[in-house]
Amino acid sequence: MATEGDKLITTDVQTSSTGRVERPDETVVASRHLDVYYGDEQALDDVSMEIPEHKVTAIIGPSGCGKSTFLRCVNRMNDQIDACRIEGDLRFHGKDVYDDDVDPVALRRKIGMVFQKPNPFPKSIYDNVAYGLRVQGKADDVDLDDAVEEALRGAALWDEVKDQLDSSGLDLSGGQQQRLCIARAIATDPEVILMDEPTSALDPVAASKIEDLIADLVEEYTVLIVTHNMQQAARISDKTAVFLTGGELVEFDNTNKIFENPEHDRVEDYITGKFG
Numbered sequence: 001m002a003t004e005g006d007k008l009i010t011t012d013v014q015t016s017s018t019g020r021v022e023r024p025d026e027t028v029v030a031s032r033h034l035d036v037y038y039g040d041e042q043a044l045d046d047v048s049m050e051i052p053e054h055k056v057t058a059i060i061g062p063s064g065c066g067k068s069t070f071l072r073c074v075n076r077m078n079d080q081i082d083a084c085r086i087e088g089d090l091r092f093h094g095k096d097v098y099d100d101d102v103d104p105v106a107l108r109r110k111i112g113m114v115f116q117k118p119n120p121f122p123k124s125i126y127d128n129v130a131y132g133l134r135v136q137g138k139a140d141d142v143d144l145d146d147a148v149e150e151a152l153r154g155a156a157l158w159d160e161v162k163d164q165l166d167s168s169g170l171d172l173s174g175g176q177q178q179r180l181c182i183a184r185a186i187a188t189d190p191e192v193i194l195m196d197e198p199t200s201a202l203d204p205v206a207a208s209k210i211e212d213l214i215a216d217l218v219e220e221y222t223v224l225i226v227t228h229n230m231q232q233a234a235r236i237s238d239k240t241a242v243f244l245t246g247g248e249l250v251e252f253d254n255t256n257k258i259f260e261n262p263e264h265d266r267v268e269d270y271i272t273g274k275f276g
């Protein structure tokens with residue numbers, strides 16, 4: 001019987017286009033025949049895709065094609081929208097996240113989220129990062145100072161804020177606030193980080209720092225990112241999903257393939273800016 005050790009020894013190690021060491025793909029999130037409706041309007045149409053672990057998967061497509069809707073299905077943020085109805089299934093490590101026995105709050109600890117507009121709490125930098133651990137009742141189990149430092153280091157923010165941990169998170173620059181939100185998300189040790197256009201409200205320098213950070217984050221986490229910026233998707237992702245109008249997933253493949261030789265004319269037209 002193969003052991004974990006055998007698997008590690010016999011696995012071919014390759015380097016991807018992003019320069020990262022390739023691991024064999026393990027699916028962490030999978031949708032099958034996923035349909036989503038807001039009232040009578042269909043936002044996602046029969047979406048089946050498998051998100052590989054420890055990779056960056058980008059979702060691109062024109063406005064209104066359902067990118068954010070898909071992201072919000074993964075950690076059940078759509079539960080908060082009364083008109084939203086979901087059919088088909090969406091699995092996290094093989095377990096349907098919409099099963100009755102799944103606690104959405106616990107799910108969101110495993111699948112964290114970072115939004116377009118940085119949204120730190122009106123609290124100190126320290127308390128922003130410690131928040132999730134305190135809510136989970138884990139603050140007594142871990143050394144909170146160490147956990148806060150580790151999360152801030154993981155979000156490439158520690159060196160900039162280590163002498164001002166008591167200052168308000170709202171006093172940071174936009175880019176720092178976004179990295180603080182990433183620190184807050186990783187403090188509770190999620191497996192997946194969902195990012196909904198995390199750099200679109202930032203200047204190019206701040207955006208570039210987040211892109212560099214994402215490249216580091218996939219060593220430990222799986223990143224699923226919605227972006228309007230095709231260059232960004234090409235730069236930072238391993239896999240790209242192209243959604244087009246009507247909430248249809250038209251193509252999902254390695255990012256190089258999507259940008260260099262897509263299968264579908266509609267994808268090529270979108271990538272080359274003929275519409276969208």
Ligand SMILES: Nc1ncnc2c1ncn2[C@@H]1O[C@H](COP(=O)(O)OP(=O)(O)OP(=O)(O)O)[C@@H](O)[C@H]1O
Pocket residue numbers: 038042043061062063064065066067068069070081083
């Ligand atoms: N809360 C909601 N209530 C009703 N309809 C919604 C809601 N959220 C999204 N929709 C509709 O669902 C469709 C998909 O929206 P979604 O925000 O997922 O698209 P998107 O691709 O992320 O768009 P954008 O790039 O503009 O952010 C759109 O037609 C949108 O109007």
